[in-house]
Amino acid sequence: MPDRSIFTKKITSFYVCCPGNNYRAWVTLVFLLVLLWFFCVPVLAQFKITGSVSDSQTKKPIVAANILVKNTNKGAITDDNGGFILSLPAGNYQLIFSSVGYQPQTRSLTVNNDTHLPIALVQNNEQIEEVLIKGKAPDQNIKAIQMSSIQLDMLNIKKIPVVLGESDIIKVLSLQPGVSTVGEGAGGFNVRGGRVDQNLVLLDEIPLFNTSHLLGFFASVSPDAIQDVSLYKGGIPAQYGGRLSSLLTLKMRPGNFQKIKLAGGISPVSGRLLLDGPVLKDKLAFLVGGRVAYPNWVIKAFPGDNKNNRAFFYDFNSKISYKVNDKNFTSLTLYRSFDNFKFPEDTLYSWQSNAASWQWNSKLSEQLSFSVNAIHSNYSFGTEGLNPAYSFKLISDIRHQEIKTDIAFTPGIRHKINAGVSTIGYRVNPGELSPASPESNINPLKIETEYGTEQAAYLSGEWIIWPAVSLQMGLRYSWFKNKGAGQVNQYETNVPRSTETILDTLVFRKGQTIQTYAGWEPRLALRLGISSNTAIKLNYNRTRQYLHLISNTTAISPVDFWKVSDPFVPPQLADQAGLGIFRNFQDNTWETSVEVFYKDMQQLVEYKNGARLLLNPNIETDLLPGKGKAYGLELSAHKNAGRLTGQVSYTFSRSLVAVQTPYAIEQVNKGKYFPSTYDRPHNLALSGLYLLPKGWTFAANFVYTSGRPATYPDGKYILNEVPVVNYSRRNADRIPDYHRLDVSFTKDTRKTKVQERYNLWVVSFYNLYARKNPYSVYFTNDRSLTKAYQLSVFGTIIPSLTWNFYF
Amino acid sequence: MRLKYKIISFLVGFSIITACIEEVNLPIRNEEPQLVVEGLITNEKPPYSVRLTYTGTFLAGRIAPASLAVSGALVTITDNTGATATLKPVLQQPGVYRTTDTTFIGQVGRSYRLKIVTPAGKTYQSKPEILAPVPPIExxxxxxxxxxxxxxxxxxxxxxxxxxxxxxxxxxxxxxxxxxxxxxxxxxxxxxxxxxxxxxxxxxxxxxxxxxxxxxxxxxxxxxxxxxxxxxxxxxxxxxxxxxxSRDAYQFWKRFQEQQSRVGSIFDPLPAPLEGNIVNAENPAELALGYFGASAVxxxxxxxxxxxxxxxxxxxxxxxxxxxxxxxxxxxxxxxxxxxx
Missing domain, CATH: 2.60.40 (Immunoglobulin-like)
Structure with a gap:
């Protein structure tokens, strides 16, 4: 039992930073008590079947493989080390083992004492009948406690039609319910009415601070090296925190432990290569992959001055995996992404990510395993002004360094306990301006570097109360400290903050704590099995975010920078609850679900009208506190087997924001709630794959969404002898609806199922019926007449041909 | 930052090969008219003028239609020493008011306030605006x-x-x-x-x-x-x-410039009303559009x-x-x- 006084203190500290939220302390208390109960439950006496499921070739454990005991409603899902535990009374059984990308295997078993079963599954490379996008096991959506999550099947991602043939994980995710983007060419994605910076994107546990190439047209992680993509829109496991809205985990392939493989491809804008194989067979494997883009031939076709713009990007992935022994596994991941964009004789923009992580997984016993991760991630953005009289260099960057340990303990088949601690150090340079030559008239300016530490501890338990009911409770506590060296302004009270109302400036030494924030983050999930193919699930989670992307444009732009919480910017806070009904038909051929959610967000960062954000030493004078709410209904149906596979989903959701301040000049929309820029109420998506003879596959996507909110003028006047339009209500209008159909034909040259060298040709047509989808509507003065124009980015059909090879 | 403009021109470029920009017919939503003030006092010799109009809908033209002009308002400029000048309506230009007192001249270092009583009886006042010195053009x-x-x-x-x-x-x-x-x-x-x-x-x-x-x-x-x-x-x-x-005037014109350069990109600044330094004296939540400035020239x-x-x-x-x-x-x-x- 934890010491009571500490417990009370934590509750109090939580209460202090969130006055008026007393109920939250109660929720936390109840959570703690129930969690403790997990440790006190007696283990039931039955025969224990333990085992592990691994890949027959790579010997790597298969995570979340499904184990089904035939003619019973018993089953299990393998843990992070491929292990599973079943408990069965004496008797004869048939066990079915399955996992996406592997051939299912059936084993007969006579149970009369505790048994250990090592299972090796054979990869199913030619499994073209694979599901477009689906859960990991045929009935995982019914049997697992997790809801509001999406797993992408990487096998078929290349067949999904995309712009200019660049396979893109984020574009494919945006076909899913609850995931949207601001528009074509906008960076990042929005999950259930959350902002782009509220997604925790982890590549082998490395947080990525920018997920886009070429200003937002393409994703910065090449799908070739990725084995597993999971997005959690809600019910985020207690293990993860630090972002408000979602968790996206990208797992890199470990590399082939058996033989050297080369794969690659060429699309109209980039070329890719991926090499992996063993250094020591079955012991040490490597993977090296890269992608280099050549978009300039497209840009050169631009009319006018634009043809002189130049863009370039590349990304690089590498992983080394080492099997120390049966119980220990370690790997090192490296990632680099680079982009630049040049406007001739004017400005050169560049941005890059450099990241590495080291992981150690150890299985201490059948019940207990742990892992240690050391993570480094750096994202930087640079601008060079090329005009000689004002030549300059502007740099901003963020560094994230983290160590974390996680322990998984499975005392019995009905209990699973996870716990862990993590510590992160942040260093953020919001902007540093320096003259680039002696002739330059620019004065150097550096915005103070920000330092912060974020620590977290969590405990989470999953408990199968009886076969039809399972409960998962997690509790996470996080501490954030904004640290010196730094200066903090003191402002007059009862007037808007501005440089004129600074009373005093406090100076903090290096390492001195400037501000502390801390709080509980309870997570809860409940599953009620109604029948073997129907389940009801509930979840609730609270999340806290101490890191903010400062951006006051509709979509995030490449010059946006990050900021840590400080005395003026409290952490963002969200509470989300969801309820879902899941039902499968025809032996899991059809998966259907209905989910509803409600999300409440507090202490969002908003901006004054006309805020100056970049290189503002007193940025708090331009920031305002905002709050938001989002809610929605998500319907989805998947077909998982047969020649035709695919998904239909419909989402109705809203996302609203309000900025309430006591000062009129600071108010947005008079303090009332208004739609956020990514509020798109109706969202329909259809995607499908149809298998044709001779290795051909036909794939199609159709999407329909409401137009995003926009602010249209609602009055006109003359100022400075120029007609000016007035915008008095933010986001009161909407641009027209968006819909689009894409198709692709894929030719797989494999003649037999075991052929290892083959080609994959993909011909795709993006925006097949060439709809001029509005990207934005804007108003401009043509001489003295105000006219409205609609801009479409991909207003025509975009054909492309991509070649992928596997040697 | 000109980046947003550059990016949109890039996107426009992109869209010219892949797509297009089309004129669309969208009616301008009509909200309740708002007061628009445009005025400036300088250290040069008078007269100084102020233009008062309401927002509305009109098609073309560099001059607001007479129907939107505010006539019959009471307009005064006061400095921090208490000296006051009344502005008289200019007959030929509806909505324009001008000082007639030739001894009332803007002086560097003093601050000036504009006060307007509209025909409907509402009182608007500007915040004090300091007339700062200006270096010569070399x-x-x-x-x-x-x-x-x-x-x-x-x-x-x-x-x-x-x-x-x-x-x-x-x-x-x-x-x-x-x-x-x-x-x-x-x-x-x-x-x-x-x-x-x-x-x-x-x-x-x-x-x-x-x-x-x-x-x-x-x-x-x-x-x-x-x-x-x-x-x-x-x-x-x-x-x-x-x-x-002044700094406030700079910020106002900066916003004006930003709003005028909106090109429909998602990197555009969010549209906002161009509220300046003029407030309804009885209701501080009600702001007028436009700006009353003080400048040395x-x-x-x-x-x-x-x-x-x-x-x-x-x-x-x-x-x-x-x-x-x-x-x-x-x-x-x-x-x-x-x-x-």
């Missing part, structure tokens, strides 16, 4: 700039140099106008042809502002202040005015001798209209403007 230079599109005139880019004082935070605004020569085919009069060569006035309505935040105490060099179009051989005259403006003139320029002969043909040049071009005159050399 030098004007001009460089010929060729426009590749031959239907547009090439011309001289006029640039100003100023020494920024290091001891204070300074904000600048420039305006300029000039006279260019322009030819027409003329009309026969007596035995000869008359009125082929005129002087035409040229203006620029764009907002040109600058902050010394990044260059405090240094030179402001080569600040582009005017583009003098070159239609015909001959001299060009340019006058540049340099204004001191320094002016300098530049004569550009365009005679030495050698351009290909057909260059000028594009800009010659038929008929009497005084009728072909607005406000044109065959006489050289007075007081210019």
């Amino acid at each position: 030098k004007l230079t001009a460089a010929f700039k060729e426009i590749p599109d031959y239907s547009q005139p090439s011309g001289y880019q006029v640039m100003a140099d100023t020494k920024d004082p290091g001891e204070s935070e300074n904000y600048y605004r420039w305006t300029a106008y000039g006279y260019s020569r322009r030819e027409a085919t003329g009309k026969p009069r007596g035995g000869s042809i008359c009125c082929t060569n005129c002087w035409i006035p040229v203006y620029n309505n764009s907002i040109n502002i600058f902050t010394d935040a990044q260059i405090n105490g240094n030179w402001i060099k080569g600040q582009k202040v005017f583009f003098a179009p070159y239609y015909a051989r001959g001299k060009l005259f340019v006058e540049v005015s340099q204004y001191s403006i 320094s002016r300098q003139r530049l004569t550009i001798s365009g005679d030495t320029l050698v351009l290909f002969p057909d260059y000028y043909k594009e800009f010659i209209k038929p008929g009497d040049c005084r009728l072909a071009y607005p406000d044109a005159s065959i006489y050289q403007p007075e007081n210019w050399q």
Whole structure:
């Protein structure tokens, strides 16, 4: 039992930073008590079947493989080390083992004492009948406690039609319910009415601070090296925190432990290569992959001055995996992404990510395993002004360094306990301006570097109360400290903050704590099995975010920078609850679900009208506190087997924001709630794959969404002898609806199922019926007449041909 | 940052090969009319004027229709010593009010407030606006700039140099106008042809502002202040005015500039009403649009001798209209403007 006084203190500290939220302390208390109960439950006496499921070739454990005991409603899902535990009374059984990308295997078993079963599954490379996008096991959506999550099947991602043939994980995710983007060419994605910076994107546990190439047209992680993509829109496991809205985990392939493989491809804008194989067979494997883009031939076709713009990007992935022994596994991941964009004789923009992580997984016993991760991630953005009289260099960057340990303990088949601690150090340079030559008239300016530490501890338990009911409770506590060296302004009270109302400036030494924030983050999930193919699930989670992307444009732009919480910017806070009904038909051929959610967000960062954000030493004078709410209904149906596979989903959701301040000049929309820029109420998506003879596959996507909110003028006047339009209500209008159909034909040259060298040709047509989808509507003065124009980015059909090879 | 503009021009470029920009017909939503105030007091000799209108809908024109003008308002300017001037309506220009007291002159260091009582009885007041000093324009230079599109005139880019004082935070605004020569085919009069060569006035309505935040105490060099179009051989005259403006005024015009440069990109600043420093005295939550400013002014003139320029002969043909040049071009005159050399 934890010491009571500490417990009370934590509750109090939580209460202090969130006055008026007393109920939250109660929720936390109840959570703690129930969690403790997990440790006190007696283990039931039955025969224990333990085992592990691994890949027959790579010997790597298969995570979340499904184990089904035939003619019973018993089953299990393998843990992070491929292990599973079943408990069965004496008797004869048939066990079915399955996992996406592997051939299912059936084993007969006579149970009369505790048994250990090592299972090796054979990869199913030619499994073209694979599901477009689906859960990991045929009935995982019914049997697992997790809801509001999406797993992408990487096998078929290349067949999904995309712009200019660049396979893109984020574009494919945006076909899913609850995931949207601001528009074509906008960076990042929005999950259930959350902002782009509220997604925790982890590549082998490395947080990525920018997920886009070429200003937002393409994703910065090449799908070739990725084995597993999971997005959690809600019910985020207690293990993860630090972002408000979602968790996206990208797992890199470990590399082939058996033989050297080369794969690659060429699309109209980039070329890719991926090499992996063993250094020591079955012991040490490597993977090296890269992608280099050549978009300039497209840009050169631009009319006018634009043809002189130049863009370039590349990304690089590498992983080394080492099997120390049966119980220990370690790997090192490296990632680099680079982009630049040049406007001739004017400005050169560049941005890059450099990241590495080291992981150690150890299985201490059948019940207990742990892992240690050391993570480094750096994202930087640079601008060079090329005009000689004002030549300059502007740099901003963020560094994230983290160590974390996680322990998984499975005392019995009905209990699973996870716990862990993590510590992160942040260093953020919001902007540093320096003259680039002696002739330059620019004065150097550096915005103070920000330092912060974020620590977290969590405990989470999953408990199968009886076969039809399972409960998962997690509790996470996080501490954030904004640290010196730094200066903090003191402002007059009862007037808007501005440089004129600074009373005093406090100076903090290096390492001195400037501000502390801390709080509980309870997570809860409940599953009620109604029948073997129907389940009801509930979840609730609270999340806290101490890191903010400062951006006051509709979509995030490449010059946006990050900021840590400080005395003026409290952490963002969200509470989300969801309820879902899941039902499968025809032996899991059809998966259907209905989910509803409600999300409440507090202490969002908003901006004054006309805020100056970049290189503002007193940025708090331009920031305002905002709050938001989002809610929605998500319907989805998947077909998982047969020649035709695919998904239909419909989402109705809203996302609203309000900025309430006591000062009129600071108010947005008079303090009332208004739609956020990514509020798109109706969202329909259809995607499908149809298998044709001779290795051909036909794939199609159709999407329909409401137009995003926009602010249209609602009055006109003359100022400075120029007609000016007035915008008095933010986001009161909407641009027209968006819909689009894409198709692709894929030719797989494999003649037999075991052929290892083959080609994959993909011909795709993006925006097949060439709809001029509005990207934005804007108003401009043509001489003295105000006219409205609609801009479409991909207003025509975009054909492309991509070649992928596997040697 | 011009990035957002650059990005949108890139996207527009992208969309020209892949897509398009289309004009769409969208009615402007009509909200309750808001008061718009535009006024300025300077350290130059009076009169000073203020324009009051309401927002509304109108199609075209650089002058708001008379129906939107605010007539019958009570308008006064008061300084921090208590001196007050009343502004009288100007008959020919509805909505414009002007000072008549010739002894009421703006002075550097004083602060000024505008007060308006509308015919409906609402009182609006501006925040006190300090009239800050302005350094002189040290030098004007001009460089010929060729426009590749031959239907547009090439011309001289006029640039100003100023020494920024290091001891204070300074904000600048420039305006300029000039006279260019322009030819027409003329009309026969007596035995000869008359009125082929005129002087035409040229203006620029764009907002040109600058902050010394990044260059405090240094030179402001080569600040582009005017583009003098070159239609015909001959001299060009340019006058540049340099204004001191307050930080609030700078922020207002910056927002004005931003809102005017909105191009429909998702990197655009969010649209916002251009509320300035004028507040309803009874209801501080109600703000008027526009700004009442106070500025010191320094002016300098530049004569550009365009005679030495050698351009290909057909260059000028594009800009010659038929008929009497005084009728072909607005406000044109065959006489050289007075007081210019």
